[in-house]
Amino acid sequence: MGYKRQVDRLPIIPADAKEFNVTCHYCIVGCGYKAYTWPMNKQGGTAPEQNKFGVDLSEQQYQDTEAWYAPSMYNIVKQDGRDVQLVVKPDVNCVVNSGLGSIRGARMAENRPSRVTGTQQQRLSDPLVWRNGVWQPTSWDDALDLVARVTAQVVTEGSEDDLVVSLFDHGGSAGGYENTWATGKLYFQSMSIRNIRMHNRPAYNSEVHTSRDMGMGELNNSYSDYEATDTIFVVGANSMETQTNLFLNHMVPGMQNGAKFIMIDPRRTVTVHSAEQFAGKENVLHLPINEGTDMVVLNAIMTHIVDNGWVDGEFIANSTFQGGEAVAQDAAHPASLGSLDHAMRAIRTSLDEAAETCGVDAADIAKAAEWIAKPHEDGSRRKCASAYEKGIIWGNDNYRTVGAMVNIALATGNVGREGGGVCRLGGHQEGYYRPDESRCRPSGGICRSVSDPWPWWRAPRLGLRSPQDHDQRRRVQEGP
Amino acid sequence: MKCNRLVDTGRRQFLRGGVMATAGAAATAVTGANEAKAQTALARVDYPANRLANVADLAVNEPVDVAYPDADSPGVLLKLGQAVEGGVGPDGDIVAFSILCPHKGWYLGYNTEDRTFNCPGHHSRFDAEAGGQQVWGHATNNLPQFVLRIDDAGDIYAEGVDELIYGRLSNTL
Numbered sequence: 001m002g003y004k005r006q007v008d009r010l011p012i013i014p015a016d017a018k019e020f021n022v023t024c025h026y027c028i029v030g031c032g033y034k035a036y037t038w039p040m041n042k043q044g045g046t047a048p049e050q051n052k053f054g055v056d057l058s059e060q061q062y063q064d065t066e067a068w069y070a071p072s073m074y075n076i077v078k079q080d081g082r083d084v085q086l087v088v089k090p091d092v093n094c095v096v097n098s099g100l101g102s103i104r105g106a107r108m109a110e111n112r113p114s115r116v117t118g119t120q121q122q123r124l125s126d127p128l129v130w131r132n133g134v135w136q137p138t139s140w141d142d143a144l145d146l147v148a149r150v151t152a153q154v155v156t157e158g159s160e161d162d163l164v165v166s167l168f169d170h171g172g173s174a175g176g177y178e179n180t181w182a183t184g185k186l187y188f189q190s191m192s193i194r195n196i197r198m199h200n201r202p203a204y205n206s207e208v209h210t211s212r213d214m215g216m217g218e219l220n221n222s223y224s225d226y227e228a229t230d231t232i233f234v235v236g237a238n239s240m241e242t243q244t245n246l247f248l249n250h251m252v253p254g255m256q257n258g259a260k261f262i263m264i265d266p267r268r269t270v271t272v273h274s275a276e277q278f279a280g281k282e283n284v285l286h287l288p289i290n291e292g293t294d295m296v297v298l299n300a301i302m303t304h305i306v307d308n309g310w311v312d313g314e315f316i317a318n319s320t321f322q323g324g325e326a327v328a329q330d331a332a333h334p335a336s337l338g339s340l341d342h343a344m345r346a347i348r349t350s351l352d353e354a355a356e357t358c359g360v361d362a363a364d365i366a367k368a369a370e371w372i373a374k375p376h377e378d379g380s381r382r383k384c385a386s387a388y389e390k391g392i393i394w395g396n397d398n399y400r401t402v403g404a405m406v407n408i409a410l411a412t413g414n415v416g417r418e419g420g421g422v423c424r425l426g427g428h429q430e431g432y433y434r435p436d437e438s439r440c441r442p443s444g445g446i447c448r449s450v451s452d453p454w455p456w457w458r459a460p461r462l463g464l465r466s467p468q469d470h471d472q473r474r475r476v477q478e479g480p
Numbered sequence: 481m482k483c484n485r486l487v488d489t490g491r492r493q494f495l496r497g498g499v500m501a502t503a504g505a506a507a508t509a510v511t512g513a514n515e516a517k518a519q520t521a522l523a524r525v526d527y528p529a530n531r532l533a534n535v536a537d538l539a540v541n542e543p544v545d546v547a548y549p550d551a552d553s554p555g556v557l558l559k560l561g562q563a564v565e566g567g568v569g570p571d572g573d574i575v576a577f578s579i580l581c582p583h584k585g586w587y588l589g590y591n592t593e594d595r596t597f598n599c600p601g602h603h604s605r606f607d608a609e610a611g612g613q614q615v616w617g618h619a620t621n622n623l624p625q626f627v628l629r630i631d632d633a634g635d636i637y638a639e640g641v642d643e644l645i646y647g648r649l650s651n652t653l
Contacts, residue, residue, distance in 0.1 A: 002613030002622035004642040008525040009650035060552035061647040063585040063601075068647050070582060072620035100584065100602070106620045240603075244618060248602055270616065274603050 007071040012044035013052040013087055022088060024105035028427040029246045031105050032094025037084045040076070064099060066092045073101075075109040076116040083116055096223065102244040161194050169198040177433050184434025207393055208424055210403040213327070213337060214410070221385060221421025226250040227257060229385040229419035231371045235264040235294060235405060236391015237425045240271040246425070247271065254385075255279035260371045264298075265391055266291050285368055289358040294392045298404035299347040300354030301369045305411060306344060310373035312381060312413025316340055320410055334399040343407060373412045383419030384412060389426040525652045527627075527640045532557050532576065535569055535634035543590045546576060548626050548638040549652050553645050554579055555626060556590065557636065564609050568628045568636070576626035576638060577612050580646040582619040597623060612643075624651075 017038040024031045036052060038044075044051040046058040053067035061067045069089040077086045088109040092099035113120040127143035128135040154163050167183050187193050196204050211218045223246060226232055232251055239247040255261055261275040264287045272286045289297050305311060320340065327337040336342070355362035372384045386409050392401040406422050414420030532546045540561035547554050555578045563572035579588045579597060586601035590608070596615055597606040604617025612623030627640035641651045 002607070002611035002625075004611065004625070005621055005644070006642055007621075007644050008641065010644065012649055057649055058653050060653065061585075063580075063587075063647075065585065065647060068585070068649065070620050071644055101618065101620075103618055103620060106618070270603075277603065 005071050010069065010071060010074050011085055012046065012050070012057060014038050014042055014044035015050060015052055015054070017044070017052055017087075019052070021091070022108070024102075024108065026102075026104035026108075026428065027243055028425070029096060029243050031097035031100070031102070031245050032091035033088050033101075033105060033108065034091045035086065035088045035109075037077075037079050037086050040083050040085060043085075064092075066099065070106060071110075072107045073109045075112050075114050075119060077112045077114050086112065096249070097245040098249050100245045100249055104244075160191070163191075163193050164195040165193060165197075167196065167198050180434045189435045207427075208398070208402045210335075210399045211406050211422070211424075213333070214403065214406050216406070216415060216422070218424040220415060221423055223250040225385050225419050225421050226254040226259075229254055229259050229383045230376075231260045231262060231382060231384040233262045233368075233372055233384050233386040233408075234271070234425070235298070235386075235388040236393070237387060237389035238265070238267075238269040238271050239387070239425055240274045241269070242389075243425050247274070251275075252278050255283065259283075260285070262368050262371055263287070264289060264294065264368075285364065285371060287358070287360045287364055287368060289360055292395060292397075293354075293358040294395075295397055295401040295404045296349055296354050297358045297360070297365060298401065298408065299349040300351055300358075300365050301372065302347060302404065302408050302411060303344070303349050304351060304366055304369040305373040305408065306340075308369070308374070310369070310375065311340075311411045315413030316411065319415075334397075335403055340411065347404065347407070372408065381413065383417070384409075384414050385420060386414065386422040387425045388422075389424060393424070393426070525650060527638075527652065529629070529637045529639045532626075532628075532636050532638055535574070535630065535636060538574065540573075541592050541595070546638070548576070548578075549641065552653070553648070553651075554587070558590075558608060560595065560609060562609075564611075566611050566625060568630050574628060574630070574636065575608065576628055576636075577606075577608065578624040578626070578641070578643075578645050581617075582621050582623060582643065582646050583617060585646040588623075 013036045017036040020035040020037075022033040022035045024033055046056060048054045048056055051057055051067075055061070055067050057067065069087050073087055073089045075086045076083055078084075079086075086109050090097055090099045090101040090106065097105075110117075110119055113123045113125070115121070126137050127140060129138045129143055129146060130136075151163065165183075165187050167187070169180065187196060198204055201207060206212055206218065208218045226246075227250055232254055237243070239251065251261070255275065255278050259279075261279055261284045263269075263272050263275070263285070265272070266288055268286060268288060272284065275284045287297060321337070322339050324342050325336055325338040326342075327333055329336040335346070351362035351365050354360075354365055358365075371382075372386075373382055375381055386405060388402065388405050392398070392405065395401060409415055409420065409422035415422065528549055530548055532548065533544055538544060538557065538559040540559050543556035543558045545554065546557045555576055557574070557576045559569070559571075560567065560573040560575065561571070564575060567573045567575050577597065579590075580586070581588050581599040581601065581604055583599065583604050584601060586599050588597040588599055588606070590596075591598050595608045597608060597612070599605070599617065602618055604619050605615040606617070606619075606623040607613045607615050612625045614622050621643050624641050624643035624645050626638040627642065629637045629639055631637070645651050
């Protein structure tokens with residue numbers, strides 16, 4: 001039997017409730033929400049002048065209405081030391097989600113810590129220190145003093161290089177700037193420590209540093225590019241579930257505008273099924289490759305595009321590296337970087353080879369290449385927006401596989417142009433802002449930090465000379 | 481993309497008025513101490529008991545359009561053919577649900593093959609045999625189910641709802 005909340009009504013947001021803009025802190029899509037707070041002893045009414053929406057709430061509100069919120073969007077939280085009522089609901093005027101809420105963002109209110117309603121009581125509000133065999137609550141002064149003393153002892157009794165810092169990087173829920181800036185200020189500027197890593201990464205670098213080595217940050221288009229493209233090409237991501245409103249509010253309109261949809265993923269995910277529902281099966285191509293064979297199928301697609309002359313010659317001539325090898329393969333570069341010709345000598349893969357390795361039909365690989373790059377009948381170039389995520393990022397061949405993806409976008413001129421882009425689909429609202437750390441990292445040799453995302457001085461395999469940042473997603477967070 | 485059926489649903493309000501719980505309405509009576517005294521309000525919505533159909537009207541796996549607690553809240557009455565939790569009637573298999581998707585209020589369609597309610601807008605799905613539990617989707621609550629009672633004549637009455645119905649901040653308006 002399904003769990004039921006047994007909620008039969010909710011307090012109405014009064015017309016004079018405080019209103020805040022919120023960027024959802026869960027996934028990277030960055031949907032806009034509105035937060036409203038008001039005192040416990042007040043409530044709005046059904047008359048238009050009595051509620052925030054200015055509508056008659058004694059009437060049924062219809063599909064996609066702004067004037068409704070689910071029980072998950074209500075809570076009682078502390079604001080300025082007082083209990084207040086809180087509603088966090090999707091913002092119908094935000095271009096990112098246009099009022100759509102995902103199962104993550106639509107629960108932001110009930111996922112706030114509340115001593116009144118008992119939600120999220122496992123979240124720490126005060127430091128705990130392990131003393132005498134138990135975690136003991138303590139003051140911030142005491143906890144920070146302890147950290148300072150231990151840090152000083154490591155440095156004075158050992159050396160600065162004995163200090164190894166592992167720090168978080170994700171500033172969702174309004175924590176980004178304050179936390180990342182403070183740790184960067186301390187460890188990069190004041191202490192200049194040598195050994196540091198963050199979050200899930202062995203080195204202090206981007207998860208997809210190939211893209212940056214090749215000249216472009218990993219977020220290089222606008223969501224609207226998915227609406228204005230001929231083909232949406234996704235590898236190793238399940239966007240309907242994990243970037244829900246990017247899929248529903250941008251990729252789906254793209255399909256409804258006539259875009260074809262390609263998915264490379266061993267799994268037939270709900271994204272594939274949903275795309276078929278929206279676009280029609282004839283406009284969706286799913287390549288269920290064997291696990292771990294992404295690079296091979298991507299290189300075969302690339303080879304087929306190049307051999308058929310479906311490349312964007314002008315773009316390649318004007319915007320990518322010319323003249324052989326630019327950066328040799330070494331410990332920090334699992335693949336060398338250079339010109340298109342240089343790349344093709346290493347990556348050339350036939351359709352049949354890929355079909356054998358990847359376990360999919362050669363004809364389907366060729367079809368993917370056609371949908372990505374074959375010019376329209378009038379000779380005009382095809383636009384393709386490419387996207388990828390954990391399926392290829394969190395593998396042991398991250399560097400070369402992401403590079404294979406970016407290769408296709410560069411060869412077809414789908415960077416910095418309408419309907420193009422080759423982007424990550426994952427991550428969080430990082431709210432990242434740190435002082436620069438630009439000394440070489442021993443662990444990876446990646447010599448620029450993530451706060452300097454355009455290392456175009458590094459010669460790429462097929463790199464842009466002047467990449468442009470089209471990341472229009474970041475909204476200023478003004479949450480409660 | 482608005483649903484055309486909204487027009488058909490209409491705005492008949494014959495059920496309104498008599499069933500409204502007083503939610504925080506302040507009384508104006510003045511006490512001897514010259515203080516406003518709050519009116520006693522009910523903590524829960526007071527649901528009407530509305531006849532939806534007779535058992536004899538139902539065929540297995542053929543949903544019947546109903547509305548509850550009023551004409552603006554569309555739902556379906558459904559005989560599943562096998563007993564389910566929350567089911568009523570001689571076979572314990574009669575259930576009723578709101579058919580407004582609790583995600584964005586789109587009209588759900590019923591899939592007779594796997595007995596789920598499906599949203600055409602964003603593909604959320606709800607299990608008719610498991611109390612409207614979301615099988616997959618974007619809603620943050622399961623599908624509101626109508627509490628049913630059957631009298632000796634086989635008439636089926638709805639008498640309550642177990643989740644907030646989409647589009648209203650009080651299940652009774």
